[in-house]
Amino acid sequence: MAAHPRRKTPSLRVRRDAPVWVQAIRRGDPFVWLTGSALTASMLMIVGILLLIIVNGMGSMWPKELVRIETDEGTPFLGQIERRETIPGYVEEGGGGERFLMRIANRDLYGIDFRWFDESEVVAREKPEDALVAERLEWGPFNGFLVELRLPGETIAADGIWDRFQREIDAAHDRYGRIEEVEEEEVGRINEEIESARLAIREIELEGIADTPEGRRRIAALREEVDRWTAEYEQLRERLGELRRADEEYRVVLRSVRGEVRDYAISHIVRAYRPNEMGIPGKVGIYLSRLWEFVSQDPRESNTEGGIFPAIFGTVLMTLIMTIAVVPLGVLAALYLREYAKQGPIVSAVRIAVNNLAGVPSIVFGLFGLGFFAYLVGGAIDSTFYPERLPSPTFGGGGLLWASLTLALLTVPVVIVATEEALAAVPTGIREGSIACGASKFQTVTRIVLPSAAPGIMTGAILAMARGAGEVAPLMITGVVKLAPELPLDGTFPYLHLERKFMHLGFHIYDVGFQSPNVEAAKPMVYATTLLLILIVVLLNLTAIIVRNKLRDKYKTGAFG
Amino acid sequence: MDRTIIEDEPRVSRPTRETRGHELELEGLPPDVEKLDPAVEVKELSLWYGESQALFDVNMRIPERMVTAFIGPSGCGKSTLLRCLNRLNDLIPGVRISGTVRIQGEDIYGSGIDVIALRKRTGMVFQKSNPFPKSIYENVIYGLRIDGQNRRSVLDEAVERSLHAAGLWDEVKDRLKESAMNLSGGQQQRLCIARAIATEPEVLLMDEPCSALDPIATARIEALITELRETYTVVIVTHNMHQATRVSDYTAFFYLGNLIEFGPTKKIFQKPDKKQTEDYVTGRFG
Ligand SMILES: Nc1ncnc2c1ncn2[C@@H]1O[C@H](COP(=O)(O)OP(=O)(O)OP(=O)(O)O)[C@@H](O)[C@H]1O
Numbered sequence: 001m002a003a004h005p006r007r008k009t010p011s012l013r014v015r016r017d018a019p020v021w022v023q024a025i026r027r028g029d030p031f032v033w034l035t036g037s038a039l040t041a042s043m044l045m046i047v048g049i050l051l052l053i054i055v056n057g058m059g060s061m062w063p064k065e066l067v068r069i070e071t072d073e074g075t076p077f078l079g080q081i082e083r084r085e086t087i088p089g090y091v092e093e094g095g096g097g098e099r100f101l102m103r104i105a106n107r108d109l110y111g112i113d114f115r116w117f118d119e120s121e122v123v124a125r126e127k128p129e130d131a132l133v134a135e136r137l138e139w140g141p142f143n144g145f146l147v148e149l150r151l152p153g154e155t156i157a158a159d160g161i162w163d164r165f166q167r168e169i170d171a172a173h174d175r176y177g178r179i180e181e182v183e184e185e186e187v188g189r190i191n192e193e194i195e196s197a198r199l200a201i202r203e204i205e206l207e208g209i210a211d212t213p214e215g216r217r218r219i220a221a222l223r224e225e226v227d228r229w230t231a232e233y234e235q236l237r238e239r240l241g242e243l244r245r246a247d248e249e250y251r252v253v254l255r256s257v258r259g260e261v262r263d264y265a266i267s268h269i270v271r272a273y274r275p276n277e278m279g280i281p282g283k284v285g286i287y288l289s290r291l292w293e294f295v296s297q298d299p300r301e302s303n304t305e306g307g308i309f310p311a312i313f314g315t316v317l318m319t320l321i322m323t324i325a326v327v328p329l330g331v332l333a334a335l336y337l338r339e340y341a342k343q344g345p346i347v348s349a350v351r352i353a354v355n356n357l358a359g360v361p362s363i364v365f366g367l368f369g370l371g372f373f374a375y376l377v378g379g380a381i382d383s384t385f386y387p388e389r390l391p392s393p394t395f396g397g398g399g400l401l402w403a404s405l406t407l408a409l410l411t412v413p414v415v416i417v418a419t420e421e422a423l424a425a426v427p428t429g430i431r432e433g434s435i436a437c438g439a440s441k442f443q444t445v446t447r448i449v450l451p452s453a454a455p456g457i458m459t460g461a462i463l464a465m466a467r468g469a470g471e472v473a474p475l476m477i478t479g480v481v482k483l484a485p486e487l488p489l490d491g492t493f494p495y496l497h498l499e500r501k502f503m504h505l506g507f508h509i510y511d512v513g514f515q516s517p518n519v520e521a522a523k524p525m526v527y528a529t530t531l532l533l534i535l536i537v538v539l540l541n542l543t544a545i546i547v548r549n550k551l552r553d554k555y556k557t558g559a560f561g
Numbered sequence: 562m563d564r565t566i567i568e569d570e571p572r573v574s575r576p577t578r579e580t581r582g583h584e585l586e587l588e589g590l591p592p593d594v595e596k597l598d599p600a601v602e603v604k605e606l607s608l609w610y611g612e613s614q615a616l617f618d619v620n621m622r623i624p625e626r627m628v629t630a631f632i633g634p635s636g637c638g639k640s641t642l643l644r645c646l647n648r649l650n651d652l653i654p655g656v657r658i659s660g661t662v663r664i665q666g667e668d669i670y671g672s673g674i675d676v677i678a679l680r681k682r683t684g685m686v687f688q689k690s691n692p693f694p695k696s697i698y699e700n701v702i703y704g705l706r707i708d709g710q711n712r713r714s715v716l717d718e719a720v721e722r723s724l725h726a727a728g729l730w731d732e733v734k735d736r737l738k739e740s741a742m743n744l745s746g747g748q749q750q751r752l753c754i755a756r757a758i759a760t761e762p763e764v765l766l767m768d769e770p771c772s773a774l775d776p777i778a779t780a781r782i783e784a785l786i787t788e789l790r791e792t793y794t795v796v797i798v799t800h801n802m803h804q805a806t807r808v809s810d811y812t813a814f815f816y817l818g819n820l821i822e823f824g825p826t827k828k829i830f831q832k833p834d835k836k837q838t839e840d841y842v843t844g845r846f847g
């Protein structure tokens with residue numbers, strides 16, 4: 001064999017002939033740094049938002065200590081310090097110093113809840129042990145001191161007054177709760193009876209038989225019924241008045257830091273505590289009781305106090321109804337698009353249109369929902385089924401059903417796209433296997449294709465839920481209100497009242513944050529509500545994800561599938 | 562189930578068929594296909610995928626209760642022909658067919674044919690095992706379920722019979738409710754065979770059933786085919802020449818969409834009439 005000249009092979013060692021930065025660019029290091037920093041920036045922003053919301057939302061319910069300050073004018077104030085900041089502006093013009101915001105409360109006395117104080121005007125400060133915060137049903141909290149309890153037949157001003165006060169608050173809540181129960185149930189029942197009798201009369205009039213003897217007889221009977229109920233209502237009102245008067249005999253006398261003395265019905269005090277003498281366990285107790293109030297009670301004081309239960313309820317119920325509406329609709333539409341329609345330019349056009357639907361501003365969907373669902377469909381329902389209630393609308397205005405359907409329309413592209421992808425991912429092999437077994441197309445779709453696509457469909461439902469639960473704009477015009485008198489689900493037939501207006505956390509945030517007369521007092525509510533909305537969305541999604549993973553385990557397609 | 566086979570007996574000369582055979586050139590050849598009852602009769606079958614023709618004027622009589630193998634280079638139309646026999650090609654848009662295919666004398670492309678009923682009479686096993694994402698039990702009885710059969714006793718009986726026949730019963734009898742996806746590749750393929758025979762079809766179509774399997778699983782399935790021959794007409798597509806000689810009675814050789822030669826397996830592999838066939842089976846093809 002002829003000897004070939006040995007070919008010179010390039011060395012495998014790393015070349016160090018170029019400057020370090022050139023080598024780095026060659027390896028593509030800057031690109032890695034770029035991608036890394038982009039991810040870090042996104043993460044930081046998200047974590048920042050979450051932290052801000054969590055800290056402010058969770059912290060707002062912690063009982064802060066009461067501070068008594070005296071200004072150089074000699075006026076004393078008692079309140080909680082909310083936050084401090086450096087005064088903006090030049091030192092010569094009074095800037096540069098510190099100032100702090102204090103919740104001085106007692107809105108019924110001072111007219112304002114919050115006040116800024118410059119550090120320089122404060123001449124004395126202390127934390128009186130016996131200073132108390134009494135949260136009231138009206139006028140917000142009262143900061144001051146306990147003077148005495150005026151109970152029927154006795155006045156307590158001496159030792160043990162604080163413990164007795166706490167016991168009396170509990171007792172008063174029981175009393176008050178019973179009164180409210182009577183009010184809601186009995187009065188509600190009577191009102192309903194009167195209303196239905198009134199509607200029955202109206203129905204007879206609409207039928208045009210009011211002037212026949214039969215009609216006259218029936219109307220007279222109904223009128224009598226109304227009178228009977230009205231009499232009963234009067235009786236009940238009297239009884240309630242008595243109960244209230246008896247309840248108001250239990251009073252507490254409080255004194256503000258400036259010496260004003262006021263007495264309040266104990267049942268109007270939500271809770272009272274002395275933050276300065278409280279240990280951590282006591283504060284935790286107050287914290288938890290406030291938290292519970294927040295998630296379980298109705299709002300008070302134009303939504304700046306109390307709880308947000310109706311909004312939680314409305315959000316969850318609306319999201320569920322929306323999901324129930326959107327999933328079948330989207331899945332059926334996707335099934336037709338992917339399985340039955342002849343693939344061609346028309347189907348592609350439809351697909352593009354569906355995808356673009358997701359980009360239409362949500363307020364447009366809201367307008368459509370209002371115009372189509374509420375006015376057109378709802379109006380038709382009203383004139384067909386509820387003519388006696390007109391002109392006040394039943395289904396002919398915004399309501400839970402129309403809001404849910406509007407959101408279903410808004411989120412249906414998400415479900416269609418996800419379902420189509422899931423259907424396309426079902427292997428041809430098992431479809432052909434089913435057909436070869438003698439299954440019809442319908443049997444193949446329902447027994448093989450849909451179950452295999454179920455996890456993907458669930459993913460679409462999850463995305464739709466997440467999108468729908470956080471949407472506000474279309475709801476504002478299709479049925480959400482700042483304060484709904486009744487929950488859409490209650491004990492009166494037909495239990496689920498789809499026509500009712502409802503409250504929603506997203507709208508609540510907007511309303512409390514930007515429409516509230518008392519911005520400072522509303523701030524903690526905004527954060528807490530936001531946190532709750534996020535939690536609910538996470539919770540709904542988590543449930544859906546767990547269901548999806550269960551399905552995935554059940555229908556997983558193996559390596560040979 | 563009682564399924565004893567006598568392994569020593571030369572399979573190509575079963576006594577029942579022997580009487581009909583004559584004019585044999587090679588020793589122990591089965592009779593000429595033209596003289597047997599055909600299970601499937603293909604006449605002048607041509608098929609187009611859109612513009613391109615995949616089958617050209619195929620004529621063949623697939624004999625009843627025998628194993629017929631389709632061989633030929635990749636892309637020559639074996640799968641296409643197989644899928645014509647249960648009209649699975651109907652699913653592919655743009656397929657056009659001329660000619661006739663008769664199963665037990667009935668033209669399956671004729672008017673008034675119930676395709677569903679046809680597919681119930683022709684079980685199919687695919688190259689890639691395709692169990693449904695359901696339990697083993699539900700996989701086997703899928704064909705019965707879609708017929709509306711829900712009687713527990715019937716279903717149980719079908720599961721046991723089919724799994725026995727597919728040689729899978731002993732391995733899975735304690736885990737019938739488990740997902741079929743947890744089975745090994747070979748077990749999945751045998752499950753698909755069980756599924757295909759659960760409805761007791763007349764013809765069993767198998768498209769390279771062993772191509773993804775190891776030699777042991779392959780041997781099991783070959784033994785199974787030998788057993789199935791007692792009851793079913795089997796058509797098997799294979800790339801494995803040894804497999805064709807081991808399991809089949811008759812072999813058809815295809816090339817570029819044409820049926821080149823069809824006859825007893827022994828003849829095709831030892832003394833084919835056509836030069837092309839000889840080149841292919843001896844590996845001189847190219
Ligand atoms: N769905 C289809 N659309 C268009 N052409 C197809 C389709 N399926 C198969 N063909 C073509 O038809 C011809 C025959 O294909 P077929 O699958 O029958 O071959 P085969 O003999 O089974 O090959 P292999 O041994 O590789 O499986 C090939 O040329 C192939 O490209």
Ligand SMILES: [Mg+2]
Nearest residue numbers: 639640641768
């Ligand atoms: Mg093939």
